[in-house]
Amino acid sequence: MASFFHSRTLLPGAILTLIFSGAALISLFWVPYDTTVLDIANRLKPPSWMHPFGTDQFGRDILSMIMVGARTSIAVALVAVGIGMLAGVPLGLAAAAGKGGLPDEVIMRGNDLVFAFPSLLIAVMITAVFGASALNAIIAIGIFNIPVFARLTRGAALSLWNREYILAAKVAGKGRARISLEHILPNVANLLIVQGTIQFSLGILAEAGLSYVGLGAQPPLASWGRMLADSQTMISLAPHLALFPGLAILLTVLGLNLLGDGLRDLLDPKLRRARV
Amino acid sequence: MLQYFLKRLLSLALSLVAASVVIFLTLEVVPGDPAAYMLGLNAQEDTLAALREELGLGGTLVQRYVSWFGGLLVGDFGTSYTYRTPVADMIGDRLWVSLPLALYALALSTLIAFPAGIFAASRRGTKADAAVMGVTQLGVAIPNFWFAMLMVLVFAINLRWFSAGGFPGWNAGFFPAMKALTLPAIALALPQASILTRVMRSSLLDTLNEDFIRTARAKGLTRGQALWRHAVRNALIPVLTILGLQFSFLLAGAIIIENVFFLPGLGRLVFQSISARDLIVVESVVMLLVFAVILVNFAVDMAYAWVDPRLRGRR
Numbered sequence: 001m002a003s004f005f006h007s008r009t010l011l012p013g014a015i016l017t018l019i020f021s022g023a024a025l026i027s028l029f030w031v032p033y034d035t036t037v038l039d040i041a042n043r044l045k046p047p048s049w050m051h052p053f054g055t056d057q058f059g060r061d062i063l064s065m066i067m068v069g070a071r072t073s074i075a076v077a078l079v080a081v082g083i084g085m086l087a088g089v090p091l092g093l094a095a096a097a098g099k100g101g102l103p104d105e106v107i108m109r110g111n112d113l114v115f116a117f118p119s120l121l122i123a124v125m126i127t128a129v130f131g132a133s134a135l136n137a138i139i140a141i142g143i144f145n146i147p148v149f150a151r152l153t154r155g156a157a158l159s160l161w162n163r164e165y166i167l168a169a170k171v172a173g174k175g176r177a178r179i180s181l182e183h184i185l186p187n188v189a190n191l192l193i194v195q196g197t198i199q200f201s202l203g204i205l206a207e208a209g210l211s212y213v214g215l216g217a218q219p220p221l222a223s224w225g226r227m228l229a230d231s232q233t234m235i236s237l238a239p240h241l242a243l244f245p246g247l248a249i250l251l252t253v254l255g256l257n258l259l260g261d262g263l264r265d266l267l268d269p270k271l272r273r274a275r276v
Numbered sequence: 277m278l279q280y281f282l283k284r285l286l287s288l289a290l291s292l293v294a295a296s297v298v299i300f301l302t303l304e305v306v307p308g309d310p311a312a313y314m315l316g317l318n319a320q321e322d323t324l325a326a327l328r329e330e331l332g333l334g335g336t337l338v339q340r341y342v343s344w345f346g347g348l349l350v351g352d353f354g355t356s357y358t359y360r361t362p363v364a365d366m367i368g369d370r371l372w373v374s375l376p377l378a379l380y381a382l383a384l385s386t387l388i389a390f391p392a393g394i395f396a397a398s399r400r401g402t403k404a405d406a407a408v409m410g411v412t413q414l415g416v417a418i419p420n421f422w423f424a425m426l427m428v429l430v431f432a433i434n435l436r437w438f439s440a441g442g443f444p445g446w447n448a449g450f451f452p453a454m455k456a457l458t459l460p461a462i463a464l465a466l467p468q469a470s471i472l473t474r475v476m477r478s479s480l481l482d483t484l485n486e487d488f489i490r491t492a493r494a495k496g497l498t499r500g501q502a503l504w505r506h507a508v509r510n511a512l513i514p515v516l517t518i519l520g521l522q523f524s525f526l527l528a529g530a531i532i533i534e535n536v537f538f539l540p541g542l543g544r545l546v547f548q549s550i551s552a553r554d555l556i557v558v559e560s561v562v563m564l565l566v567f568a569v570i571l572v573n574f575a576v577d578m579a580y581a582w583v584d585p586r587l588r589g590r591r
Binding site: 109112113116117118120121124125126127128129201205208209212213214225228231232235236239242245246249250251253254257258 | 290291294295298299302303413414416417418419421422425426428429433524525528529531532535536546547549550553555558562565566569570573
C-alpha cells in the first residue's frame with residue numbers, strides 16, 4: 001500500500017480516473033441542469049457561478065453535458081475493452097495451447113488481418129452499412145481490441161508453457177484447456193489488467209474521434225466528440241465551448257495512462273521497462 | 277533472403293485477398309439497392325435493371341466479387357454511383373492531398389522524435405528527461421483533432437499566420453500547398469511523435485546497457501561518441517517497426533484531421549460517399565487504405581530482415 005502513495009503515476013492517475021468515472025456515475029442520478037432542455041435566452045454564456053463551464057449555442061449547461069458525455073465515453077470504451085478481452089483472451093490462450101498447430105496459425109493470421117484495419121476504417125465500414133450510433137462505435141473499437149488482447153495473451157502464455165509447474169500439471173494429467181484456465185490465465189491476469197487500462201484510454205480517444213466526425217453517438221445523447229464538433233464553427237466567438245470537452249478527454253486519457261503505468265510498476269516490476 | 281522474401285510475398289498476397297473479401301462482404305450486406313436509391317420511388321423496373329447492369333450490380337455474389345477485385349488489380353475501381361465518374365480518378369485526385377499530408381506528418385514526427393528521444397536517453401533520470409517524458413505523456417493523451425482546433429484558434433484566427441482550412445491545390449505552387457498542410461500535419465504528428473520519442477528513448481536505454489557499448493567505452497570512446505557511433509544505429513530496429521505502424525495510423529488519422537481543416541482528401545471523400553450511399557467509393561477507399569497498411573508492414577518486415585539477418589529464419 002505504501003508504494004501506492006509513493007508512486008508518481010499511480011496516485012494522480014487514480015484520482016483523475018475517479019473524478020471522471022465519479023462524474024459519469026453521478027450523472028445517472030443528478031446533473032446541475034437538464035441537458036435535453038434548450039434555454040436560448042442563456043446561449044453562449046461564458047463561465048460563471050451559475051454555469052461554471054458556461055453554456056453552449058442552445059443555452060445548455062456545459063458542465064452537465066460533460067458529465068453526461070463522461071458516461072457515454074466511459075460506457076463505450078469499457079464495453080469495447082470487454083469485447084476485446086472476452087474474445088481476444090480465449091483466442092490467445094487457445095493459440096498458445098496449440099502453438100505451431102493449425103488453430104494457432106488460423107488465429108494469428110486472422111489477427112494479422114484485423115490488425116490491417118485501423119478502428120476508424122472498421123467504423124467507416126460499419127457506419128456505411130448500419131448507420132452511425134454509439135453501439136456501432138463500440139463494435140468498431142471492440143473488434144480492433146480483439147487482436148491486441150489475443151497477441152498479448154498468446155505471447156505471455158507461450159513463455160509460461162515452458163515452466164516447470166505447467167509440466168507438473170501436465171504430468172498430473174490435466175488437459176490443455178484446464179491448464180490454460182487454472183494456471184496460465186491467473187498468471188497473465190496482471191498483464192491483461194494493465195493492457196486493459198491502456199486500451200480503455202485508447203477507446204476514449206477513439207470514441208471521441210468517431211463522434212467528432214459523426215460516426216459515434218448521435219444527438220440528443222451528449223458526447224465529448226460531438227460537443228467539440230458542434231463548437232468548431234463558434235470557436236472564435238466562444239472558445240470555452242471547445243476548451244472544456246477537450247480538457248475532459250485529455251485529462252481522462254492522461255489519468256488512465258498514468259494509472260496503467262502505475263499499475264504496471266506495482267503489479268509486475270519486471271515489466272517496468274517493457275512498455276513505452 | 278530470397279526464400280524469406282518469397283514467403284512474405286505470398287503471405288502479402290493472401291492478406292490482400294482476405295482483406296478484400298472481408299471488405300466486399302461487409303459492404304454487400306447493406307440493405308437497399310443503390311439503383312433504387314438513385315432513381316427514386318417511381319422508377320420503372322426496366323430502368324432499374326439497366327442501371328444495375330451499368331453499375332455492375334448484376335450477377336451472383338462471386339461474379340461481382342471477381343469483377344470488382346479483378347478491376348482493382350488493373351486500377352479499375354468501378355464508377356461512382358452518384359458522380360458517374362470513375363472512382364479511380366476521384367481517388368487519384370484526393371490521394372494527392374492525403375498522401376502528402378501523411379508523409380509530411382511522418383517526417384515531422386521523425387524529426388521531433390529522434391532528437392527528443394536521444395536527448396532524453398542521454399540525460400536519463402535528470403529533470404530534462406522528466407520534462408521530455410512529461411510532454412510525451414500529454415502528447416499521447418491529447419485528442420489530435422482538438423489540438424488541431426486549438427491551433428486554428430491561435431495560429432489562424434488570432435495570429436493569422438495560416439488559413440483556418442481549405443487547400444489551394446498543388447497548381448497554386450509547392451509552398452502555398454505545403455503551408456495549407458502544415459497545421460494539419462503538426463496535429464497528426466504530435467501524438468505519433470510522442471509515442472516515437474518514448475520508443476526511441478527506451479530502445480536507446482536498452483542498447484546503452486549492452487556489452488558492446490561498454491567495450492566501445494573501454495576502447496576510449498567518450499559517452500557521446502559511443503552513443504552516436506554505436507548505440508543510435510542499433511536502437512533503430514524497434515523504432516523502424518513503430519514507424520511502419522505509424523504510417524497506417526497517419527493515413528487513417530488523416531480522415532479525421534481532414535475534416536477539421538476542410539481538406540479535400542480521402543477522408544472527406546469517404547464521409548461524402550457514406551452520406552450519399554455511394555458504397556463503391558467507400559469500398560474502394562477502405563480497400564486502398566488497408567492495402568497501404570499491409571504493404572507498409574511488408575516493407576517494414578523486409579527492412580527488418582535486411583538490418584538484422586537473424587530475423588530471416590523466424591516467422
